[in-house]
Amino acid sequence: MSLIARLTSSLGDKAVVTDPDVLDSHRNDHASFCTAGVPLVLVRPSSTAEVQEVLRACSEYGVPVVTQGARTGLSGAANALDGCLLLSTSRLDRILEVSVEDQVAVVQPGVVNSALSAAVLEKGLFYPPDPSSWEMSTIGGNIATNAGGLCCVKYGVTGDFVRALEVVLASGEVIRTGRRSVKGVAGYDVTRLIVGSEGTLGVVTEATLALRPAPEAALTAAATFLSIEDGIAAAAAVMASGLRPSLLEFLDGLTARAIQDYRDMGLPADVGSLLIAQSDRGPRAAADVAEIARICTAFGAVEVAEASDAEESRLLLEARRLVNPALELRGVTLVDDIAVPRSKLVALLNGVGEIGAKYDVQIYCPGHVGDGNMHPTVVFDRDDPAAESRALEAFGAVMQLGLSLGGTITGEHGIGKLKRQWLAQELGPIELSLQRQLKSVFDPAGLLNPDKLFL
Template sequence: MTAEQLADRLRISIGDKAVVTDPDILNSHRNDHATFCSAGTPLLLVRPASTAEVSEVLRAAGEAGVPVVTQGARTGLSGAANAIDGCILLSTSRMNQILEIDVEDQVAVVQPGVINADLSRAVLAKGLFYPPDPSSWEMSTIGGNIATNAGGLCCVKYGVTGDFVRGLEVVLASGEVVRMGRRTAKGVAGYDLTSLIVGSEGTLGVVTEATLALRPEPEAALTAAATFTSAEQGLAAAAAIMAAGLQPSLLEFLDGATARAIQNYRDMGLPSNVGSLLIAQSDRGLRAVDDVAEMARICTEAGAIEVAEASDAEESRMLLEARRLVNPALEPLGATLVDDVAVPRKRLVDLLDGITAIATKYDVQIFCPGHVGDGNMHPTVVFDRDNPAAEERALQAFGAVMELGLALGGTITGEHGIGKLKRQWLEQELGPVALTLHRRLKTAFDPTNLLNPDKLLHPH
């Protein structure tokens, strides 16, 4: 089957407007936000509007032997949505309906193209709460969040995307449709195929519907922000807050270099000698006042030079502004490689010390913000993109940070996924036996290796 024959078949089965061959549009959809991952030239872009149409796309692709790369909003940071030469790009953008919000059972049923923030606002209007909140929540889709098991700022209290996925409808490489999981809060019948799909980055099937657990709307939140003269003090305060059992709904850390970059970008009133900034939040309503006061006390005891406690939602928003400015503040400084290691909290000081040594060894700048409450840090290598030698050193430093995370008993990715960016280190983390199991599972779901074949696992 030629490319034109494949396009004609899909135009007949899913509609002429759902099949795109325009080279400019194809080029604009070649990659996600992982700027250092290669991207190929796709054959077609298709935008199915239903499960039946997704099934037809996969059947046609299978008969033609053409690989399929599923895409959501392409906000990912690992290259998982990047095109490969001669592939079909399957966009879920038209499958963007919230099908049901059940207040009694506290679940939502959605299509994969629903924007995270749209779902959050829709359920909030009914007194419910969908906690997963990746930084890209105003752009990223639920399907993409499921594909990478996305996290976010509130993971420290509520968990990641996978903790809220009850059931899925998935189209397999064969075009067959399978429902897995369930709607009920409990259920242990059979293997947990739902959890297997979550985080699989489009390599096992295409999610066309998700049943998601919801929570009651949280109470009002208050925030505290503390500045320290060293990273060690900020990390010690974070550890003490967690050990005290306060259950912060957010606990974020910025090392001194990141805090100073933010201050240079926008005046946040941070002192010139800031060594770290810790931002903590409680969402327990009237009890949040006492929680914030206790977190402030802990920070002061840990050596904070200044602690600000919010008295209302507007002040809380202002204190959180520094965390939201990380990416804009670092962007003018050069090209960035964003790492995503997670380590046990008690090894965070070792991680920061190791990152400092790596920056010195490879002569690069490494900034380190992160979700300190769950040990997931985002060491960000910043360098001059127009300098090939600097780029090479940055890539070496990026890999060294992942190896450091593994050496400290952690993982190479807490929430961004593997994609193309981290495949070689995944094999190091898994080990040979687990790697073999991964390959066997891939073969069971996708025997001809057509679904995102160059992601997550190296080809055989």
């Protein structure tokens, strides 16, 4: 009996897809530069037991498994390889429990981030991680990459909210890591190891997530500066002020002008940088925003807008939300996500400008300035082979720059296929070897996402 016949017999026709058009549409995530193979089959299990059956069968037949969520990733971690089985979590989409007393949610991996946020808000609770793709991306994918988002500066990343996991190993065995309680230090922290492992160690089938009380109403401020240096200095002063903004975002001048060209936001033609900050402290938010405005003015802001209500806050935030569509109109985008110490941000941004000039490409640099995680984005014409080659060289140079400044090649997007060649440089030979050994402990035959993370 073939693998497909076995899975069809045990899971049913609806769970096993071999239609070439459907398979082709599931070959890759949003990392357009990463190669993607032709999968053998797409399987959509609806329970942990069915995931176990899929992995047991793949282990017996020696077929590699690539787990996919919504495929919104930007590093190729969900890309197919030739002859693989694509394991979709789309039918594992139930919110199993929301506990007000314990302030936790128990969910399956196919739950969309925004759906979870809405469900817990109905009970006066808050799930803070909010990647830009939160209206599409799934909790399983967020866990796989340890996703971040705009609120990280105050609340942290996905891993900070994962209490416990149910994971199916390559053998089909099930383990439960972590615990529901707030505290727990028994043994190695396997939960933290699974978070960010990009589907290379097991398939997450259930997650217990910590929640917070719902935040109070938020207000926003936006400040324009004539230089990068002034905007970064103001951001540093805001972070040093003790205000703890719930959001602190930065756009360099190139990005701000691209947004202005895309939609009139009233930004001046000579804008050097744009800083957007938010406070979610309800009655205290107006005072916080006023203090942020004062700080920005002291550090050279030429204009500061302070929102007085939720609608004005939404309009001020719109500039940040428009980054991706504005840049995509200008050509193909190659998105980096390096993170550096905040003290190195000016050096990073100036260095990115020098790299753009050296390779004759446009590099736009928005990012989460509050935690030093920037998204240098190389934009070019893919129909021009010479421009594509320069763009790829510039992309690599930006990662080298991030490492030289004491940073990392990925703050929230993961390694996937896109950044494998730089992982060894960041980790060094001993740690890289140790990580390979950990992979082999969980997945001795190397069947789980085998062409990701490591070259």
